[in-house]
Amino acid sequence: MFYETARNxxxxxFNPLKACVVPRPIGWITSMNAKGRINLAPFSxxxxxSYNPAFVMFSAGGHAVDEEKKDSVAFIEETGEFVYNMAxxxxxxxxxxxxxxxxRETDELAAVGLTPAPCRLVKPPRVLESPVNYECKLHQIVILPGKTKHDIHHVVIGEVVGVHIRDSVIVNGKVDATVLKPIARLxxxxxxxxxxxxEMEKATPEERIKPAHAAE
Ligand SMILES: Cc1cc2nc3c(=O)[nH]c(=O)nc-3n(C[C@H](O)[C@H](O)[C@H](O)COP(=O)(O)O)c2cc1C
Known part of the structure; x- marks a missing residue:
């Protein structure tokens, strides 16, 4: 099948679009505004x-109530910091x-009974229950157009300045994904x-010259 996104x-x-870029990792983002209010929300x-230096991004549409910026975006704009917590x-x-x-007033982290743990280089707390947390400093916010205010997306790009990894997920010197059990969106x-x-080894130069199906 083929369809034009403009015509939908x-x-x-059901719209198949989001089902075709999968799995999408979930950035569970902690932020704090200038008054010290805390926010926590997931973004798929x-x-x-990139990784040297490392940058991460998340993209947020309009707020459900007033279609203005979501709290995560507004808070990060104010203070320039956020934390990625692994879901x-x-x-x-x-x-x-x-x-x-x-x-907008509720601290989701406290409201759902999670434990805030201090970060070292940024002010927003990390989620202690998450085995991986990246401390991030805002690099840039890019605005993507949309037909309605709700559809306008703010792409928040942050530089990773600190990394927390729970010791128990490191097995034989490697972060073991089967211990982490990350979830992602379909x-x-x-x-x-x-x-x-x-695990898959990189193809050797010889294998690259001869496509795999040619050998069969
Ligand atoms: C798994 C999951 C993924 C989500 N991904 C996104 C996303 O990528 N972008 C977005 O704008 N909202 C996404 N949402 C919805 C936001 O989490 C929700 O609007 C949240 O209330 C925003 O919070 P905030 O206004 O406190 O920032 C997602 C929700 C779930 C459960």
């Missing part, structure tokens, strides 16, 4: 962009609950959890 004429009962338009199988319920709290209401991992 896919003919399916999230990824790592995992164990934290899945709390992660989902933090997305539903749209009251389309619709679906998620995926990392439980099996496979």
């Amino acid at each position: 004429d896919h003919g399916l009962p 338009f999230f990824n790592m962009l 995992t199988w164990d934290t899945r319920r709390a992660m989902s609950e933090t997305s539903l709290i749209i009251d 389309g619709y209401k679906d998620y995926v959890v990392v439980e099996t991992v496979f």
